Amino acid sequence: MTGLADADLNGTHRTFTWGHTALESEFAVAADGTPRLVRLGGTPPADPEAALPLVELTALGHGSGWSGPRFTGTAFGARLAYRGHRTARHGDWERLTVELHDPATGLTAFAELSSPDGIAVLRSRVRLRNDGTEPLVVQSVSSLLLGGLPSPDALDVHRARNDWLAECRWQSEPLRRAVADINVDAHQHDSRAALVVTGRGSWSTDGHLAMGALTQRDGGRTWLWQIESPAGWRWDLGERAHGSYLALNGPTDAEHQWRVRLAPGEECATVPAALALGSGFDAAMGALTSYRRALRRPHPDHTALPVVFNDYMNTLMGDPTTEKLLPLIDAAAEAGAEYFCIDSGWYDDDTEGWWDSVGEWLPSPRRFPDGGIRAVLDRIRERRMVPGLWLEPEVVGVRSPVAAALPPDAFFQRDGVRLAEQGRHQLDLRHPAARAHLDKTVDRIVGDWGVGYLKLDYNIVVDPGTRAPGDLAPGAGLLGHARAYLDWLADVLDRHPHLVIENCASGGMRMDGATLAVSQLQSTSDQQDPLRYPPIAAAAPTAVPPEQGAVWAYPQPEFDDDLIAFTLGGALLGRIHLSGHLNRMSAHQLGLVRDAVETYKSIRGELARAVPFWPLGLPGWTDEWLALGMRVPAGPSYLSVWRRGGAGELRLSVGHLAGREARAEILHPSAATAGSALWDGDGLRVSLPRTPGVLLVRLTPGG
Known part of the structure; x- marks a missing residue:
């Protein structure tokens, strides 16, 4: 463990620095002996007494220094004194571990910080070890704390509602609206108010994404975060010492019934949290996107981006049979699909319905009478597609x-x-029998049947969790299971390295950073209305890199050409998930689908390294015009522009190309009458004469 550097701040506080050129950070030891993060990025260092302790936690018998909803001012936070730090480098990651110790209880805390080279993102988790002689019941532990931020008067806070069929709905408000100015000087006390956002239950992103952001209202700095929890989480913002603070947590006792008993010698660790910095929201989101790519498990799918056809959405809707699937398989192959996933219902042989009878995962003889499901899987392979279930x-x-x-x-x-929830029991993947059951299932489907794609869904929510033998509280049991589930997924991919896994929970109800780091794709929604999908598709890259964000495209034979183009166009800057009754389409209609798929294939290699931007700002649910951009490093930029109403012309600012020559080229739709796009030297002028309308435009710098 390395000691403090000789540097000195204001002549009184011992300091040390750590990081890389994209993320310089400085730490100082305050007068009470606690280490604090006083500078992150290029901002001037904060007063150590105004910054937050590096770790805050609560435990039975050791509460807070004051009452209120905020996660600051805990008794342990003021006692966990600096004991040393060490640095290390692992691949492209810089790592720092700061050791803290409380002599009164013997508790040792390790703040484990890391950051990938060249990316302005700090990742943090806290590990606790009971080095004392008595058990300690922990009720909450911070994952990442940051104080010394600008006053609430200068900041806007952004959060994302995430509801079934209406995912990724960002909204913003002045932070001061939630944290009133109480005249701190008159009371000699910080406000107890806080803006608190939580996620509960086994749907980790039900209600809100496990994310948030602060932006300076003058258009300056942005702080953007995600909590990488597959179970409960919490973040809060408040005012402290005339500035603002941010506290990121996993599950807590108060919100999630999470408690852990640490016997002498035992350890526990928080879920990680990540904080991205940028000169604006788009820049911070670009950094977070790059960080997500650096963090996740490597897989060939992340660069191949094959086109997936799934038979469910607005098509078979959980009623697959050999008779229905064979013509769909042929049509999907003609349209250019490379994977074909048979969705729910393939195991259904129960006259009372399959919802409360699932679990064996054996194919239905009634649905697949001639040759069984293997004959259908063989047909998929014959048409040069990879079968999925x-x-x-x-x-x-x-x-x-x-x-x-x-x-x-x-x-x-x-x-x-x-x-029991909705006629179902929930497996606990910490139990060897539960894990063995699923291993046998997957090894049969993937190993014996040759399935190369699994869409893993999850359609119930359990709150607050489970209390198995050894669990102190249900929230701890839930987090234990969720971690075991991700460990099981990783083990499946170790055994079947070419298997592609899509994460789904009634659409995007489990769209968290921990799960995205293991799975290859993420379902963004179950939304069936093509006119309501664009705001989800346009905002999905806030939650998931474009090459992982599965966006439905379900054109139908009864659609006119404009609606077919609109439905397909919404998926071209994400991960196109094709569906629809393609087998009932005319040759002309199927040609429109094939053209869109070929367009996607021509740009997908660049999407795998592009970062998102929003020329019109983050989309609103009822906005008439929406836009999503993808900026390729040292390459072109792509813009999807949707019109659902309003006037037929619009100008979009593209800041990174302002003042430069660029060539605008419409890639989708192929019809020349669909609209126009013209670069005027500072922005893009778009015309869409009809609604609904969509354009995919490529902007190439230099003309």
Whole structure:
């Protein structure tokens, strides 16, 4: 463990620095002996007494220094004193570990910070070890704290509502609206108010994305964060010492019934959190996108970006049969699909319905009478596509034979009662029997049947969690299961390295950074209305890199050409997930689909390294015009522009190309009458004469 550097701040505080050229940081030890992050990025250092301690936590018998909803001012936060630090480098990542210790209890905390070279993102988690002689019941632990931010008067806060069929809906407001000015000087006390946003239950992003942002109102700096929790999480913002603070947490006792008992010698760790910096929201999101790519598990799918056809959305809707699938398979191949995923229902052979009987994951003889499901999978391969199947691995229907075959402790439980939700039990992947059951299932489907794509869905939510033997509280059990689930996914991919996994939970209800770091694709929504999908598609890159964000494109034979183009165009800057009754289309209509797919294939290699920007700002749910851009480093920029109403012409600012020559080229739709796009030297002038309308435009610098 390295000691403090000789540097001195204001003549009183010991300091040390760490980072790289894109993320310089400075730490100081305050008068109470606690280390604090006083500078992050290019800003001047904050007063160490105004900054927050590097770690805050609460434990039974050791509460806060004051009451209120804020996660600051804890008793431990003021006692965990600096004991040393060490640095290391692993591949392209710089790492820093700061050790803190509380002599009163013997608790040792390790703040583990990391950052990938050249990317302005700080990742942090905290590890606790009980070096004392008595057990300690921990109720909350910070993942990342940052104080010394500008006054709430100067900041806007951004958060994203994330609801079923209406994902990624960002909204902003002045931070001062949530944290009133109480005249701190008159009271000699900081405000107790805080803006608190939480995620609860086994749907990690139900209600809000596990994200947020602060922007300086003068157009300056942006702080953008994500909490990488597959279960509960919380962030709060408030006022401290005439400035603002940010506290990022995983689950807590108060919000999630999360508690952990640390016996002497035992350890626990928080979920990680990441903070991106930028000169504006788009710049910070670009840094976060690059960080997400650096963090995730390597996989060939991230650069190949094959086109997936899925038979569910607005098509078979969970009712696949050999008779229905064969013509769809042929049509999907003609349209240019490279994967074909049979969605829910392929296992359904129950006259009472499959919802509460799932769990065995065996194909239905009734649905696939001639040659079984293997004959259909063979047909997919014959048409030069990779076969895929839908699976909901974590649930077992209450009528399923698996519910009786597995031991009781293999399921979520509380007070000795097995939990049931919507006619389903929830497997606990910490139990070896639950894991063995799923390993056998996947190895049969992938290893024996040759399936190369799994859409893993999850359509129930359990709140607050499970209390299995050894769990102190349900929230701790939920986080334990969620971590075990991700560990199981990683193990599956180790055994089947070419398998592609799509993460889905009723669309985007589990769109968190921890899961995205393991899976290859992320479902963005279950939205069935093509006119309501554009704001989801346009905002999805805030939550997921474009090459992982699965966006439905479900053209139908009853659509006119404009609506077919509109439905397809919304997916071309993400990961196109084709559906629709293509087998019933005319040759002309199928040609429109094929043209859009070929356009996507021509640009997808660049999407895998592009970063997003929003020329009209983040989309509103009812906006008549929406726009999403993708900027390729040292390459072109792409713009998807949607019109759902309003006047037929619009000018879009493209700041990184302002004042430069550029050539504007419409890539989609192919019809010359669909609209126009003209670069005027500072922005793009777009005309879409009809609604609904869409254009995909490529802007090439230099003409």
